[in-house]
Amino acid sequence: MTPPMGWNSWNHFWCGINETIVRETADALVSTGLAKLGYQYVNLDDCWAELNRDSEGNFVARKSTFPSGIKALADYVHSKGLKLGIYSSAGYKTCTQTQPGSLDYEEKDAMTFASWGIDYLKYDNCFFDGTKPIVRYPKMTRALMKTGRPIFYSLCEWGDMHPALWGDKVGNSWRNTMDIVDNWDSMVSRADANEVYAEYARPGGWNDPDMLEIGNGGMTNDEYIVHFSIWAISKAPLIIGCDLRSASNETLAILGNKEVIDVNQDPLGIQAKKVRMIGDCEIWAGPLSGYRFVVLILNRSKDWTYDIIAHFDDIGLPPGTVVKARDLWKHETLKERYENQLTAIVRPHSCRVFVLTPIS
Template sequence: MGKRRCAVVALLATIMAVIMELAPLTVATSRRNMLTNGLGMTPPMGWNSWNHFGCNIDETMIRETADAVVSTGLSKIGYEYVNIDDCWAEISRDDKGNLVPKKSIFPYGIKVLADYVHRKGLKLGIYSDAGYFTCSKKMPGSLDHEERDAKTFASWGIDYLKYDNCNTDGSKPTVRYPVMTRALMKAGRPIFFSLCEWGDMHPAEWGAPVGNSWRTTNDIADNWESMISRADQNEVYAEYARPGGWNDLDMLEVGNGGMTEDEYIVHFSLWAISKAPLLLGCNLRNMTEKTMKIITNKEVIAVNQDPYGFQAKKVRMEGDQEIWAARLSDYRISVVLLNRGPVRYSTTARWGDIGLDPKTEVEARDLWEHKTLRTHFVGNLTATLGSHSCKFYVLKPIA
């Protein structure tokens, strides 16, 4: 028995030695396959065609939208991506296997459009799918064509790729998505990689080496229940967000008309404090003043773009009343007081919940009123909120 035990121990030692020799190679290979493109150090900001236009897109509308991003001043406060969603390509590839822009709606091709957008100082995004066809089934997906499509996108000057998850071969996203990651890394152009896997297999847990953002929820709709549920579903993954890789709650619905002004303010506030991509989904060519006021709030955007990149967590829930909080740079804390209920209510943020010493005195900046409150606060801060509304503060300790 002693000899056998020694033989087993010796065999195990040999196996471990081999594993240790291979480990550096495995790690090196893993790092080589990671999406090290230097993009997404803060959440991306821009616009996407799907929420408002669906498949009703064309070259003129995309050009006019790029014009609007500049003329409205959105580009000056960080909105830079103009993203084309589904339905832009012909149903069949050309005889070389390349994707072909739909002639009837993009007569001059995507490269010419990208050049136009770039001359505006903006970036152009495009859409594909990790399946045989996209979700609309009106154009091919990139499955089995990843390298060819990545090189095509790079040659056109594409800056952002939204990659959906429809009509697949049945394999797991953890198998299919990294293939496009590697293809993009070899394409010769940095392209922001947005994984649109809808949160089915918890992409927050594996997305960091694969993409720059990952959808944690199914598609959003322009109503309160859909919007607030997406925020809830995403919040549990807060620890996975960091510079270079972000949890994505789907595009913004602000300005599409399905919610009240207060509800849209909640929508924009929760996306901002959650460090979500701020991708507008309305028609930028005819926005109302109320919509403009919401999406151009520089103070709220600054929270979203804070270099520390900490995503907010719900730190207290009492019925319909919630407190969301996240640390910011310069020792500050961002706090959203939220009333999800049907009636007016008084809501309190307590220092113990948001990570402050109970004796700390703070200065409170109201980000929607654009004013610093005269009163300094110690221990807690209380606000009275109407139905489906919020208050958004940045708290700064007073030395």
């Protein structure tokens, strides 16, 4: 009922994945304390299977990289108190063409995943037969339901047919964008495209602007803070995409910001929206449980620092409301009380994030 949190192999490892990396990543989720904060899914992406099915048409784990098999891997991940995710495509092949897809094998593959102990399925959209996603994706929905095992179903059809409009009847999250790349322009463009569908997010069904790039090296620390902050207030899945085994303290500090995670996991489940855009200055805001609001003040300029004003009537606070403000990255409650507006100094390609709690 809240956005999923975990890790996926694709953004950092691409096809260079094996069972040792997956096991060590599960270990790292526990040892870094991220598992206790809610990161529970350890997800294989493309390239985990052999190119050909067995004689009975079943998936076969790639012997060179997963010699112990997926069931043994799931058992290990479960022993750590975590969950294992897997990947397939609603087509005849996966996007790298290195393994078969699940088109026309939905029930067989769903039963295989369930028998292995899979907890999450990312379902891609490559090499299909020309039929629409709204035809192919529900087939896997029915197949997963038929197994009787709870499996989170992540629709990865790239925003092809506006999945936010129908995804809640088919899966648990839906990709509204093409793949993210580890740079500022890609990150903010995915955030913008995802924000359009904010009203469709709700407990049990989430807009997905793709996985996190934090820790992969293509952005500055401030830019990664913006990345994590927007994903969190957007109630997006928080799926880590770096090599956690060697993650820096700065990376872990971003991914492990409990106050920002709490916004993402807030039970009200309402996605924040842009409420003002003035040049490079933006205000994003959304309601939280307990009559609170989260406010993100963003500076998209790469050169200039701005004083940016967040007006409470834009955010949705009633006139005359006095609030206290909690800075989620400085981890401090501001001494001043605010009425009508809050002003923040924001550096280039940076943001400030506050939770506003009414006191009158």
